[in-house]
Amino acid sequence: MFDVVDCLADEAALVGRIAELERSKSAAAAEQAVLTAELDAKRRSREAAQGVPAARRGKGLASEIALARRDSPNRGGRHLGFARALVHEMPHTLAALAGGLLSEWRATLIVRESACLSIQDRRTLDARMCADQAGLEGKGDKRIEADAKAIAYELDPHAIVDRAVRAESERTVTCRPAPDNMTYVTALLPMPQGVAVYATLRREADTCGDGRGRGHVMADTLVERITGRPADVPVPVAVELVITDESLLGGDQTPARVPGYGPIPAAIACRLAADAAGDERSTATVRRLYRHPKSGALVAMESRARAFPTGLARYIALRDDTCRTPYCDAPIRHLDHAADHAAGGATSDLNGRGTCEACNYTKQAPGWRTTTRRDEDGTHGCQVVTPTGARHSSKAPPLPGRLGRRPSHLEIAFADILAWRTAA
Structure with missing residues (x-):
């Protein structure tokens, strides 16, 4: 029982x-x-x-x-x-x-x-x-x-x-990833302004009547009022997309990556690329990235920049994606010499790392030490040693793509960077 x-x-x-x-x-x-x-x-x-x-x-x-x-x-x-x-x-x-x-x-x-x-x-x-x-x-x-x-x-x-x-002096706007290829754009405003913005969006939703949901109308109105373009038209600002050649051209479903945001489904990435290429007000440029066939680590980049430091800066930012301090996912604001330049550290991809502003300044405090390495599979590693001797490591994330496959006709498997912006 x-x-x-x-x-x-x-x-x-x-x-x-x-x-x-x-x-x-x-x-x-x-x-x-x-x-x-x-x-x-x-x-x-x-x-x-x-x-x-x-x-x-x-x-x-x-x-x-x-x-x-x-x-x-x-x-x-x-x-x-x-x-x-x-x-x-x-x-x-x-x-x-x-x-x-x-x-x-x-x-x-x-x-x-x-x-x-x-x-x-x-x-x-x-x-x-x-x-x-x-x-x-x-x-x-x-x-x-x-x-x-x-x-x-x-x-x-x-x-x-x-x-x-x-x-009021701390008013700002921030953007961070949200699930399902969405983003949170958050505005910290003084109370009267914040209430006025929200009331305006609600009023637009109350009077729309075209069948869209209330939140849908408010979100579209926000985009249209700020950008001056319909919400369904590609926005003419630079957006970068890392996608393998097979996903872009061959129907492969390997996810793409938006630097600073994270992975997105291949189908959505292809749609973004098609929207950019088909918009007469935008231009699409392509740059090759070469990744290690086993680890997916970024090992080289085709650069069209005449000045090497500009190309190197872009390379490090694409390789690291976010701040390289362990557990810090902040956007990259500084490019740091792991071994200080003043102490003879080289201006190179191996000695370089992307950091947020706070982490770069922290590294200058007494007792802190940062070292970098390149593993056998091409992965860029970084180790931070604190004043007490504690060691914390991080590795650069791999580029999107299936690992261990045979190299494509484009030599080593590479990803295309599509950046679109106004042609003017």
Whole structure:
């Protein structure tokens, strides 16, 4: 006979274990914060004893923490700031995190909303939010954030207003990949402008009436208002596409790659190429890339540029795709000499690597060292050594295409780069 009681007991045990593991995650986050703050203090103390100027003490530590946590350098800075605030200024929040009453993200929300306050006011907010841990029960992210904002405004309304004014200078637009060959284009705007933009798009959707969905109309309207072209017409800006000759011309289904975005299906890549070639307002140019037949590593590029540095820069950017620091997927902003040029490092594809701005500056901090290598299969490897001696490695991604196949009639299997832009 089916024993319902035993099954319910087993399910209860599973739920209990899930809850226990969640508390363990919070406790681990609290311990990471304590250790991070201790590392920060020890590093700064050692560098002060060595005579390092105060402004340069701790330089590169955020990136070192990010590597240890297998995270991006940007998040490393957040982890470091979070740890400093918790350990030195917010003991009640730290205790709630260690006890499993707060998740790491909810503790981060409290720290973030108190960042503009004085140390004394921050400690007051900390006590009011978390001294009575029972008061945290049942509160979700939005409630935690709202309560912290309300207390911060009560303690120092001028600081909150000043932060809002400063935030306007941080307005920006970003783009990042989304699933299924889509992108997130995000605009960080002052509240009145952001509400006005959204209201305008909603009004267009309300009055359209052509059968498209509401979100569809809003997205198309956004594209048309910004580019000045219908949403279904190829936009005349430079777009690069890496696709094998067999996918482009022979019907092969090997995915293509858009540098900085990632892989896209061959059929969609071919459609993009056809749209570019068929648009009289656009031009398509082709450049050959030669890849290793076993690893897919980029090993050479046909360049039409007269100046070698320009061609080399394009080669490195296409080879690396994103920042070469391990766990950092930021767009390439700088081309860096792994072995510094001032120390005799060569301006070559082997010694070159693409990095984001932050990672390039971090490398200049004392104790950091970067080396590069080329493996037997042609893959470009990069190793970062931190001041504590920890080693982290990354490899350049392979070009699209099936590996191990016989070379095509175009010598080694190559990919075509199609860049289209206005002919004018």
